[in-house]
Amino acid sequence: MEMSDKTLFSVLTVVVIIAGVGIGLVISHPDMTNYAPPVAGENNGVYQLTLVITTNNYYNSTVGDQPAYYVLSNGTLLSSGNILLPANSLVEVTIINYDNGTATVPGQYANVTGTVNDEVTIVNNTLINSTFQNNGISIRGAWTTTGVTDSDIAHTFTVAGLNLNVPVLPQSVEQFSFHTGGQNVYTWQCEASCGSGPTGWAGAMSTVGWMTGTITVQ
Ligand SMILES: [Cu+2]
Structure with a gap:
């Protein structure tokens, strides 16, 4: 050679x-594009799901910014278009809502349904619990309730197939738990008309990964 x-x-x-x-x-x-599939039985059968709602998400040049749900996973905001959950598990959900606005919602969605004890615990609701318009912010702290005032709702997290509904108040952190049951695919939807157009149901409200999507219980 x-x-x-x-x-x-x-x-x-x-x-x-x-x-x-x-x-x-x-x-x-x-599979580096999705988060790890949840494993039932981790944490004594409890699975933690953290959702974050932000408002300054660019939708398009006509609509401008829209609110959106994200899944918080390992410190990163991921798409809420398909939320993966383990079957036959208790899911502890935390929703962190940065939106300070309210949206119109049918009165039925002011009630909490489908969670453990039909309750939600609400923390740091700076709009309802504050006196900032007069004397500065005075936060009351965490409170647990089965329903809220329908005029004070920013978004909802609603899964009709699980009879699950949780109203999300402006600028709040909310926590609740629910049972997933067997393997299935559900649709989740925000029922407060926070999107664009005359009815508020265009834009984010009708777009997967913004204010609607699927839940895959696997
Ligand atoms: Cu919404």
């Missing part, structure tokens, strides 16, 4: 090794 052939062989060998390492990395990380 001449010197130039040896050099070419060496270069090809290095290329093959590098490509092999690259392919190995891809195969060992087959």
